[in-house]
Amino acid sequence: MAGMEITEWTLEGVLDEMEVIHGAMKDRQFAFILGAGASFTSGIPTGQGLAQKWLKDLHLRECSDGRSLEQWIAECGIGNGELTFQTAAEHYPQIFERRFDGDREAGYAELESAMEGKSPSLGYSLLAEIIQHTRHKVVVTTNFDNLVADALAMHAHQSPLVVAHESLAGFVRPQMRRPLVAKIHRDLYLHPINDLDGVSTMEQGWKVALKKLFQYFTPIVVGYGGNDGSLMDMLMELDEDDIAGRMIWCYREGSPPPEKARSVLRKHKGILVKIPSFDGFMLQLADKLVTNFDVAAIAERTAKLGMDRADRYREQANRLTESSLHGSPAEQRTGEILTQSVRSSQSWWAWEIKAKAEPDEVKRDKIYQEGIKQFPSSAELIGYYAAFLELPRRNYDLAESMFIKALELDPNNARNIGNYASFLEDRREDYEQAESLYKKAIELEPNFVGNLSNYANFLAEHKKDFDAAELLYKKSLALEPKNSWSNCNYANFLVERRKDFDAAEALYEKSIKLDPESAWNIGNYANFITNHRKNYEKAEALYKRALVLKPQSPWHIGNYERFKAKRAKKKVTYKS
Incomplete structure (x- = not known):
């Protein structure tokens, strides 16, 4: 069996198959098996993140001889020598036991703190729609959070039966009148199972209940690493005909399932499928399964x-x-x-979604106008239209009137306040009012990255307060490390104010990797390569690439003309 190949399908093929089963096999249902990866976009750390944090805690406590974290991990005795910082998730229970030895309640309290106040992501909202409007109403999860139940409540859907302890496993039945959430590692508030013995073995009540369940439900695995032995061993113990249909295991690029999970897939002739994200997969699945989505x-x-x-x-x-x-x-x-x-x-x-998807600016303008006719009191839509009028339309007078109208409708909309502050700074040079609005916007919404980056630019450019600006750049990147615009902003700052060219270049390259079609990112990098690396061939390729993306942009046209003039001057030779 170990040599058998695992079948891998395209995402489109899997979605099509699920749609066919949903429409044609009324006696077949899907059960969603969720792990920590599904909760990441809701702000809850993954098992990998927690395990790595706890390793750092242990290193701080136990290492008194100055060894590096990596050296200490190799010799700490956890995982029989197989533990590395990168494989921390595979040894999560051992790390938890060592970190909270003698005070397990402190471990539970840390988990509660990590999950406190977190709201369901878009993916959970879409899962709630599927549960509410289809017959696919079962979730089996190793997570301790309550995001499935919260998402159902958030949309005023039917409340689920949450079975959060093995003593209640007898309530899990294939025929249920309401949605079911089976929490096989218990609930956050019921001494969640984190220890090695608990994670490695499944209580008999759960084995019986899940075996009955999977005879009628096809498991759809999303955001689950497959690192705990309890569920994997239970699935491995099932006979090949104990699961309805073919298990579907979703994974993200660079995170394939471990060997134990692959053995389960081989035994039950399961299917692997690569998905863009939990949220993206749920969006596409809801489109297939929910009527009038x-x-x-x-x-x-x-x-x-x-x-x-x-x-x-x-x-x-x-x-x-x-x-x-x-x-x-x-x-x-x-x-x-x-x-x-x-x-x-x-x-x-x-x-707004319709306008954003329209590449033609004239048509997009008309879409905004039609939308505002229908929703004349929407400060949000008018604010987005004002930003569009500023850039790319460059109709500054109309843009300002729209910003003012949006703020009259909603004086506390932090996005609109920040965008108007940026407008006043860039188009009217009214720096005093701009700063006042930046401060108000950040006070209203301290973690809105766009306002943080814009105010950082303002502090660096007009106040020359470079230390305060850098703190804001770093905060914006800590909040959203994959925000390409923030990465490029900070790169510009490092070039102009810190002369840290190596760090800046790394950020430019990261920003382009995150958003390869951003002409602004590419144009800034081209300027950097011209002025600080003198690599004119690479710079010219970047300028041309930016102009392909934004052929009418005065900024990109001007950059390229200045570059050509500079390069021509370098080529001039003088006779003595």
Whole structure:
């Protein structure tokens, strides 16, 4: 069996198969097996992140001879010599036991702190839609959090039966009247199972309950690393015909399942599939399974229950749209579904999604105008339109009138306040009012990265307060390390104010890797290569690439003209 190949399908093939089963096999249901990876975009650290943090704690406590973390890990006795910092997740229970030996309650308290106040991500909201509107109502999870139940409650859906202790496993039955969440490692507040014995073995009640369940449910594994022995051994012990259909194991690029999980897939003829993310997979699956699927309608229901959650949901969906524009085929399909699924008659946000997906600026302008006619009191949509009028349209007078109108409608919208501050700084040179608005925006929403980066630029450019600016750059990158714009902003600062060219170049390259279609990132890197690396061939290639992306941009045209003049001057030879 060890030599058998595991079948791997495309994401499109898996989604098509699930749609066919959903439509044609009414007696077949899907059960979602979730791990820590599914909760990461909700702000909850993964098992890998926690295990690595605890290794650092242990190194600080136990290493008194100055050995490096890596040296100490190799000799600490955890994992029989197989432990490395990179494989910490595989030894999570041993690390937990060592870190909280003698005070297990402190471990539980740390887990509670890590999960306190976290709200369901877009992916969990979409999973709630699937649970509510289809027959696929079972979740089996190794997680201690309550994100599935929270997502159902957030959208006013049917409350699930949460079975969070092995003593209650008898309540798990294939035929349930309501959604089921089976928490096989217990709940966060019921002494969650983190020790080696508990994680390695499954209590008999769970074995019996899950065996009955999987006879009717096809397991769909998402965000689960497969590192604990309890669930893997239980699945391995099942006979080949004990699982309905073929198990589907979703994994992300660079994170394939471990060998124990692969053995399970071989035995049960399971399927591997690479997905872009938990959120992206759930978006595409909801589009296949939920009748009249409408992302905007979900957002509007969320808004009624709490504007903070609605804003977070929209931000995550917008990031999916932005990352899909020039991403992988799977990510592009995610963006297409998102754009197609919103209904402009029901939400201002639908008009924003529609406008953002339109590459033609004139058509986009008309979309915004149509949307504002339908939602004339939407400070959010008017604010997005004002930003569009500023750049790329460069209609500054109309942009300012839209910013003012948006702030009259909602004086505490931190995004609009920050964008208007940037407008006043760049277009009106009204630095006093701009700074006042930046401070107000950050006070209202301290972790909004766009405002932090813009104010950092302001402090560096107009106040010459480089230390304060650098703190804000670092905070924005700590909050969103994969924000290409923030990376490029900080790179510019390091060049102009710190003369740290090596660190800057690394950030430029990272920003372009994160967003290879950003002409702004490419243009800034081209200027850097010209002025500080003198690599004119590489610089010219970058300038041309930026102009292909933004052929009408005065900034890119001017940069390239100055570059050509500078290069021509370098080539001039003088006769004596």
